[in-house]
Amino acid sequence: MAQGPAPISxxxxxxxxxxxxxxxxxxxxVALDDVAAFLPLAVREDRxxxxxxxxxxxxxxxxxxxxxxxxxxxxxxxxGPLTRTGNRWLAxxxxxxxxxxxxxxxxxxxxxGSRLLVLGMVRVPRVTTRVESxxxxxxxxxxxxxxxxxxxxxETDRVAIRIDADALDVAPVSGTAPAVALxxxxxxxxxxxxxxxxxxxxxxxxTQDTAARVVIDIAPPGQEPxVxTxAxAxAxAxPxPxLxxxxxxxxxxxxxxxxxxxxxxxxxxxxTLEKQVTLDVAKRLKSLLEARLGVHVxxxxxxxxxxxxxxxxxxxxxxxxxxxxxxxxxxAPSPAQTGPAVFFMRLDREGEDTRREAGAQAQALPVLxxxxxxxxxxxxxxAQARHIEESRRLAALLAxxxxxxxxSAPAPMQPAPLRVLAGLDMPAVLFEMGYLTNPAQxxxxxxxxxxxxxxxxxxxxxxRFATExAxPxPAPARxPAPARxxx
Amino acid sequence: xxxxALFGLAGFTALALLGWGVNxxxxxxxRTSSxExPxAxAxAxAxTxRxTxTLFYGAPDGMSLAPxxxxxxxxxxxxxxGRQILRALLQPPPAPYLAxxxxxxxxxALYLTTGGDAFVDLSAEVSAKHPGGTHAELLTVYAVVNxxxxxxxxxxxxxxxxxxxxxxxxxxxxxxxxPLERDPSLVRQEPAPAVK
Numbered sequence: 229m230a231q232g233p234a235p236i237s238x239x240x241x242x243x244x245x246x247x248x249x250x251x252x253x254x255x256x257x258v259a260l261d262d263v264a265a266f267l268p269l270a271v272r273e274d275r276x277x278x279x280x281x282x283x284x285x286x287x288x289x290x291x292x293x294x295x296x297x298x299x300x301x302x303x304x305x306x307x308g309p310l311t312r313t314g315n316r317w318l319a320x321x322x323x324x325x326x327x328x329x330x331x332x333x334x335x336x337x338x339x340x341g342s343r344l345l346v347l348g349m350v351r352v353p354r355v356t357t358r359v360e361s362x363x364x365x366x367x368x369x370x371x372x373x374x375x376x377x378x379x380x381x382x383e384t385d386r387v388a389i390r391i392d393a394d395a396l397d398v399a400p401v402s403g404t405a406p407a408v409a410l411x412x413x414x415x416x417x418x419x420x421x422x423x424x425x426x427x428x429x430x431x432x433x434x435t436q437d438t439a440a441r442v443v444i445d446i447a448p449p450g451q452e453p454x455v456x457t458x459a460x461a462x463a464x465a466x467p468x469p470x471l472x473x474x475x476x477x478x479x480x481x482x483x484x485x486x487x488x489x490x491x492x493x494x495x496x497x498x499x500t501l502e503k504q505v506t507l508d509v510a511k512r513l514k515s516l517l518e519a520r521l522g523v524h525v526x527x528x529x530x531x532x533x534x535x536x537x538x539x540x541x542x543x544x545x546x547x548x549x550x551x552x553x554x555x556x557x558x559x560a561p562s563p564a565q566t567g568p569a570v571f572f573m574r575l576d577r578e579g580e581d582t583r584r585e586a587g588a589q590a591q592a593l594p595v596l597x598x599x600x601x602x603x604x605x606x607x608x609x610x611a612q613a614r615h616i617e618e619s620r621r622l623a624a625l626l627a628x629x630x631x632x633x634x635x636s637a638p639a640p641m642q643p644a645p646l647r648v649l650a651g652l653d654m655p656a657v658l659f660e661m662g663y664l665t666n667p668a669q670x671x672x673x674x675x676x677x678x679x680x681x682x683x684x685x686x687x688x689x690x691x692r693f694a695t696e697x698a699x700p701x702p703a704p705a706r707x708p709a710p711a712r713x714x715x
Numbered sequence: 716x717x718x719x720a721l722f723g724l725a726g727f728t729a730l731a732l733l734g735w736g737v738n739x740x741x742x743x744x745x746r747t748s749s750x751e752x753p754x755a756x757a758x759a760x761a762x763t764x765r766x767t768x769t770l771f772y773g774a775p776d777g778m779s780l781a782p783x784x785x786x787x788x789x790x791x792x793x794x795x796x797g798r799q800i801l802r803a804l805l806q807p808p809p810a811p812y813l814a815x816x817x818x819x820x821x822x823x824a825l826y827l828t829t830g831g832d833a834f835v836d837l838s839a840e841v842s843a844k845h846p847g848g849t850h851a852e853l854l855t856v857y858a859v860v861n862x863x864x865x866x867x868x869x870x871x872x873x874x875x876x877x878x879x880x881x882x883x884x885x886x887x888x889x890x891x892x893x894p895l896e897r898d899p900s901l902v903r904q905e906p907a908p909a910v911k
Contacts, residue, residue, distance in 0.1 A: 494846060561814065647889065
């Protein structure tokens with residue numbers, strides 16, 4: 229056993245604190261009594277040499293010789309078994325998000341690359357910095373995902389970017405240039421230090437739906453910096469995403485983790501099962517949507533069990549959902565196929581007839597106290613027919629949110645006759661998050677950051693769907709005006 | 716006396732002519748109702764007549780369906796021809812195309828209605844051995860739907876049955892409870908190469 233790894237930074241609403249890390253058999257471990265400082269857990273040994281960890285009234289049972297723990301009755305795999313050193317119980321770092329996370333009443337997310345343990349709904353955007361030489365000068369591009377407000381301060385030898393966040397998830401800087409001496413992050417400030425011989429720096433900040441971007445153009449010595457025309461025009465940075473904003477018209481969101489139980493869905497070559505990815509993303513999405521938008525989120529399944537397609541539809545309709553998102557991982561006959569895809573319902577002739585008839589068959593029925601109430605009737609198995617345009621809008625917003633993400637291919641938007649969507653009486657899409665048949669995407673599907681990015685995209689789409697007004701329906705085509713000719 | 720002999724000769728001649736006529740008539744009838752007996756060694760069977768059908772396989776990149784012209788045996792009537800087309804479609808595709816229908820899937824039955832609907836009953840392997848995913852399932856379903864609607868005049872919609880029963884979907888995504896129309900959007904738009 230050796231000491232040595234840098235501590236993990238725990239970021240929560242209470243601030244930032246260090247969590248010491250110990251190496252055990254090459255794996256990073258944390259002491260459970262250190263973890264107890266921010267998660268109210270209790271540790272109790274049993275007579276068989278095992279240990280029971282209790283958090284919020286629910287238990288995790290572990291033994292010293294097995295890299296598996298039972299979390300409230302469900303088995304969770306860990307990189308190594310829990311171990312005891314003196315009076316202290318140590319657990320692999322992954323124990324915190326994987327075993328304690330499901331029992332906690334808040335988000336528990338470990339960002340391995342930046343060694344951040346994120347607790348609760350704090351803002352920790354991913355910050356990616358790219359340095360490129362531009363002639364004798366340089367360009368530094370800083371991208372912040374999800375977008376956050378930025379304030380830049382330029383001095384003679386450096387540019388400081390203060391990001392409106394609780395902490396930064398900083399990716400390693402890519403590229404170098406002689407004009408850039410150092411890029412360093414400290415708390416929520418990223419500082420770009422210029423080389424002594426560098427010229428002036430011009431800073432441009434822009435914000436899009438999916439990312440905020442700061443571009444620093446550094447001129448060669450003695451010259452004015454040239455701002456590339458490719459850089460978007462400066463725009464004021466918006467405030468950070470509000471918590472629990474009102475979402476008119478959308479109060480209940482139904483998230484449908486695809487497959488489950490004996491139906492594992494697509495299986496990747498590395499063994500990743502679609503049903504596991506969809507459930508994990510669904511739970512993350514529920515936390516984010518409830519915390520950020522203040523909406524009620526219903527999951528069609530919250531554990532590994534089989535749910536029929538009709539049961540999923542019924543759950544959503546009974547909950548009177550306003551938005552439905554079905555989560556899936558895709559499969560293709562070739563491992564080369566890659567990228568996300570967003571589907572919405574396509575109607576055949578029968579469905580189109582049903583849609584037309586739904587309006588025509590509306591009946592005005594008398595109600596108690598006088599007056600009437602218009603009742604539209606529609607076939608239960610084609611209830612989606614009257615939401616097609618709104619579903620298309622939701623699909624377009626989700627596809628748009630995905631296209632801006634780094635490394636993601638443009639997300640195709642496709643109508644298709646999909647079983648789970650047909651009977652839904654609300655705007656609905658089916659989101660294929662990536663191809664498990666593609667080795668790179670299977671690997672990415674296991675990555676926390678990649679899953680967080682998918683969650684962020686759905687959140688943005690639902691938020692915009694809820695808050696932006698729907699475009700007016702196209703005006704009916706007017707009959708052509710009678711031709712005017714000389715008589 | 717002489718007169719009696721003349722009557723007898725005429726009667727005999729008439730009877731002889733009647734007997735000959737009946738004999739010739741029976742020989743003629745016998746020839747048309749009995750199988751021909753070959754008088755010479757049978758020639759080699761003529762090669763089975765074939766037609767060229769457009770089948771749909773996975774394009775080499777897996778993104779779409781590729782239309783491929785394939786020779787299939789000519790059959791009598793649309794149902795028999797439909798069976799030949801489906802049996803050819805269920806065979807492993809020629810290189811470099813990719814299989815979009817799980818191997819081992821067989822055709823159990825084919826029904827055509829006068830309203831232009833085809834009911835294609837596939838064995839359980841189409842579902843049990845399906846790798847899953849919306850994209851892969853769309854390719855599976857529309858390889859069958861497009862093949863039937865493209866090659867059989869009068870077939871406008873196709874409903875898949877699995878192991879003799881109506882099904883919700885093949886692999887949990889595509890709604891196959893109702894007949895489906897052809898979907899050209901899944902087909903790569905390029906000239907179909909011919910495969911013998």
